[in-house]
Amino acid sequence: MNQLSDRINNLATSATLAMAAKARELRAEGKDIIGLSLGEPDFNTPDFIKDAAIEAINQNYNSYSPVDGYVELKEAIITKFKRDNNLNYTLPQVVVSTGAKQSLANIAAVMLNPGDEVILPCPYWVSYSDIVKLSDGVPVEVQTSIENDFKMTAEQLEAAITPKTKMIWYSSPCNPSGSVYSKAELRALADVLKKYPNIYIVSDEIYEHINFKGGHFSMAEFDDMYDRTITVNGVSKAFAMTGWRIGYIGAPDWIARACNKMQGQITSGANCIAQRAVITALEADPSSIKYMVDEFKERRSLILNLLSEIDGFKTNEPEGAFYVFPNISSYFGKTIKGKTINNASDFSLFLLEEALVATVTGEAFGNKDCIRISYAASQKDITEAIRRIKTALS
Ligand SMILES: Cc1ncc(COP(=O)(O)O)c(C=O)c1O
Secondary structure, three states: OOOOOHHHHOOOOOHHHHHHHHHHHHHHOOOOOEEOOOOOOOOOOOHHHHHHHHHHHHOOOOOOOOOOOOHHHHHHHHHHHHHHHOOOOOHHHEEEEOHHHHHHHHHHHHHOOOOOEEEEEEOOOOOHHHHHHHOOOEEEEEEOOHHHOOOOOHHHHHHHOOOOEEEEEEEOOOOOOOOOOOHHHHHHHHHHHOOOOOOEEEEEOOOOOOEOOOOOOOHHHOHHHHOOEEEEEEOOOOOOOHHHOOEEEEOOHHHHHHHHHHHHHHOOOOOHHHHHHHHHHHHOOHHHHHHHHHHHHHHHHHHHHHHHOOOOOEOOOOOEOOEEOOEOHHHOOEEEOOEEEOOHHHHHHHHHHHHOEEOEEHHHHOOOOEEEEEOOOOHHHHHHHHHHHHHHHO
């Protein structure tokens, strides 16, 4: 008999991690799988950051840190927010967590009561809906279109708002679509939200630096949104530090205090060595990571060119992050190599089994017609993967 709680029984397994596990299984059977499913830079953490961690170990940073992070790290975050985002935060407004994922889980836990609705423009990052559900919130999906670059319009936002709406969560640059909201597009959303003062905003900016056109804008930069916006960021993507597990928020101080209280009962402060290393990462000029962004930009051109040569892949032009999110619905209903493809999950599985390429179904991101392909892989692997996909489908 299943003795587990309804909470865990109702929780979906992360689709990106599930696909990675399936790819690992096939590799163990000796299959040569190319993994384009994970949202993880394939670079190493820069040496100057690793050196800072080694120094912290030698300086005996081994005790519990303050729950919300070392003051020196919070100061570096405040300077970063000012330098890169024109945002003014004070120490009590900043909380350091074990990855942006924990920052988001804290926010859901401290902001949501049972039945509170959270608007998620689709496609959204895979964990948003389950993090919201874990805190008894109700995700409300808003379908966007590839024609509008997968961005939610002001009209769509307004139509989704109900008396139960508590929050809206989005990422820009977006995982999985790569879309970046312009200042004008965010202003249009803010003009709607102005009419609903009890709705709070999560602006997830973890891909901020992986932006190919520039012009990153934070919702909290608008004076009339500042008191209602929680700015989420972290070092996983920009600094190739996924395993170090450091994320952070800048928020109204009452929300930050609540996150601090929550974290104090669940995990305490984030890893002390990683925190010291992140001080060095954030104090560095963002130009120190430009070589990675330049490489991602080249790969984006490569993968878009290669995909344009395959029938039935319709893509937008991602302006940031390291994913393409092609609409592959023209394959639905077709049978290829004896396998019938009825939806994006079938298609992604077909690519894994017949092309030996791991991708992720769009269903995990709230979109039934697309798949996500990560180009955080070498140009050689990208080229070979798309060649295999083309062959398998032809
Ligand atoms: C949009 C988005 N937000 C948050 C996260 C979580 O990042 P972290 O590694 O800091 O927990 C990810 C990771 O994939 C992401 O893509």
